[in-house]
Amino acid sequence: MLLEILEVYARPDFPEKLWQHVLLSLAALLVAIAIALPVALLIRNTRLGAAIAINIGNIGRAVPSLAILALALPLLGIGFASALVALTALAIPPILINASTGLREVSKDVIDAARGMGLSGGQILSRIQLPIAAPVIFAGIRTSAVQTVASATLATFIGGGGLGDLIVEGYSRRGPEILLAGALAVAILAIITEVGFGALERAFTPKGLKIAQKRGR
Amino acid sequence: MKNRTKLIRAVPALLTVLSLLFVVACGNVGGTDSSGGGGGPTITVGSKNFTEQYILGNMYVQALDANGFNGVAKLDLGSEQIADKALQNGQIDLYPEYTGTALVAIVPYKGNPADLNSPKATYEAAKKGYAERSPADTMLEPAPFNNTYGIFVRKSVAEKNGLTNMDELAQASKNLTFISYSEFQNRSDGYPNMQKNYPALDFKEIKIVNELGLRYSGLESGEGDVGVGFTTDGQLTSDQLVVMKDPKSIWPFYYPAPVVRSDVLKKHPKIEKVLNEVSASLDVATMRELNGQVDLDQEDPEDVAREHLEEEGIVE
Numbered sequence: 001m002l003l004e005i006l007e008v009y010a011r012p013d014f015p016e017k018l019w020q021h022v023l024l025s026l027a028a029l030l031v032a033i034a035i036a037l038p039v040a041l042l043i044r045n046t047r048l049g050a051a052i053a054i055n056i057g058n059i060g061r062a063v064p065s066l067a068i069l070a071l072a073l074p075l076l077g078i079g080f081a082s083a084l085v086a087l088t089a090l091a092i093p094p095i096l097i098n099a100s101t102g103l104r105e106v107s108k109d110v111i112d113a114a115r116g117m118g119l120s121g122g123q124i125l126s127r128i129q130l131p132i133a134a135p136v137i138f139a140g141i142r143t144s145a146v147q148t149v150a151s152a153t154l155a156t157f158i159g160g161g162g163l164g165d166l167i168v169e170g171y172s173r174r175g176p177e178i179l180l181a182g183a184l185a186v187a188i189l190a191i192i193t194e195v196g197f198g199a200l201e202r203a204f205t206p207k208g209l210k211i212a213q214k215r216g217r
Numbered sequence: 218m219k220n221r222t223k224l225i226r227a228v229p230a231l232l233t234v235l236s237l238l239f240v241v242a243c244g245n246v247g248g249t250d251s252s253g254g255g256g257g258p259t260i261t262v263g264s265k266n267f268t269e270q271y272i273l274g275n276m277y278v279q280a281l282d283a284n285g286f287n288g289v290a291k292l293d294l295g296s297e298q299i300a301d302k303a304l305q306n307g308q309i310d311l312y313p314e315y316t317g318t319a320l321v322a323i324v325p326y327k328g329n330p331a332d333l334n335s336p337k338a339t340y341e342a343a344k345k346g347y348a349e350r351s352p353a354d355t356m357l358e359p360a361p362f363n364n365t366y367g368i369f370v371r372k373s374v375a376e377k378n379g380l381t382n383m384d385e386l387a388q389a390s391k392n393l394t395f396i397s398y399s400e401f402q403n404r405s406d407g408y409p410n411m412q413k414n415y416p417a418l419d420f421k422e423i424k425i426v427n428e429l430g431l432r433y434s435g436l437e438s439g440e441g442d443v444g445v446g447f448t449t450d451g452q453l454t455s456d457q458l459v460v461m462k463d464p465k466s467i468w469p470f471y472y473p474a475p476v477v478r479s480d481v482l483k484k485h486p487k488i489e490k491v492l493n494e495v496s497a498s499l500d501v502a503t504m505r506e507l508n509g510q511v512d513l514d515q516e517d518p519e520d521v522a523r524e525h526l527e528e529e530g531i532v533e
Binding site: 073077078079156157158159161164165166168169172174178 | 296399426
């Protein structure tokens with residue numbers, strides 16, 4: 001079986017599908033970050049804004065991926081664009097929820113102290129709130145990234161390409177080696193994403209917080 | 218006191234779980250079972266797991282019911298392998314199979330079924346293959362239509378380029394977009410088979426969309442010019458799609474016929490006449506129409522089958 005799976009990876013169409021999958025996931029994630037982060041920043045100080053953002057985020061997480069894919073179709077037709085729009089919509093909620101919550105969870109005492117020291121709003125954001133919220137924000141991005149890599153398999157149904165093509169082909173042709181090759185590739189991509197973004201998260205956690213985390217505070 | 222409260226709370230919960238398990242256990246397991254209204258000897262009819270099979274299976278059951286048998290439906294069994302296994306070990310007495318499929322996947326056949334150049338030759342080869350098995354089966358007269366791969370073109374494109382068959386399509390293909398799916402593109406008797414036989418084939422773009430409804434709607438909306446499906450797909454009743462003729466006959470003929478266990482047929486020879494009547498009442502246009510009623514209009518295959526048989530006067 002392992003040999004047969006490797007033979008699937010040697011197929012001339014495999015690199016293209018892998019690339020489509022990576023491109024789709026990456027693009028969706030980047031656009032989602034570009035939308036969710038500014039929104040989270042804008043509403044960081046208003047309780048109503050935060051509540052709305054969290055609720056939209058939670059609803060977004062509950063909607064089945066396939067449903068959103070189907071909704072994108074009438075607008076953009078079959079192909080990459082529809083898949084991208086749908087995946088972006090799915091990638092936003094975890095980032096929005098985490099960024100919004102992370103920024104608001106920064107201790108009021110710390111912000112008061114900063115204000116007392118004479119820092120402006122913008123300085124408080126860039127020097128206090130963002131660094132403290134960074135681990136939570138990156139955790140949201142990491143969650144979103146892994147979820148997006150997995151959800152990108154659904155693009156196959158609307159002509160978006162990707163590794164889902166192999167999974168469906170394997171299922172239709174009753175060729176378990178094709179199906180497993182596709183599924184395995186997605187799993188490996190997801191693991192790489194998880195580990196990679198985990199490292200990114202650690203890199204962006206301020207040193208002081210790392211020490212505090214180690215000490216269990 | 219606390220323990221008694223827990224016990225009292227546990228009872229309704231336990232009852233709920235037990236009744237759910239009971240319902241699930243009694244529910245349909247692996248197939249749609251229903252018993253016909255007729256008296257007489259029981260004949261169990263099976264089917265594979267797609268719309269045309271549900272319709273044919275229901276027709277066989279209803280026709281048998283109307284002719285002194287007690288037709289029992291065990292439809293939606295699965296692939297041809299599963300249906301055939303059920304047939305051979307007596308769980309069903311008959312089911313609808315395609316002549317080409319029998320040669321490709323069921324009976325031992327040396328040679329390429331696509332090389333048989335007539336529906337009759339395909340049927341005779343399949344019939345012979347079935348008769349030589351143990352236990353033997355009899356493949357009755359096929360219905361007079363072919364359910365094979367169909368390559369179709371949007372009407373406006375076909376008219377503009379004067380396309381009526383696959384040769385002409387291949388010549389024009391470099392300006393056209395083909396909407397296909399992964400299985401067809403990669404199986405040796407699919408797209409590679411087309412390219413081998415019509416070497417001029419060279420589509421400008423091939424879009425892979427793994428969802429049948431979307432492929433058809435993609436064509437409708439002009440996101441593609443050429444599509445692939447089965448010749449009896451309900452969507453092909455549309456006058457906006459033109460099916461290309463296949464002069465080289467690159468695919469086997471797939472004519473549907475009831476395959477009956479020979480011992481059952483010997484015991485009840487009347488089955489042959491009853492089912493032949495059903496088969497003779499069908500043609501490709503009718504089958505598309507019936508498939509469309511189920512797939513596009515969401516009607517029940519049992520009702521669609523009954524309406525057709527009533528119209529044909531096979532049942533009251």
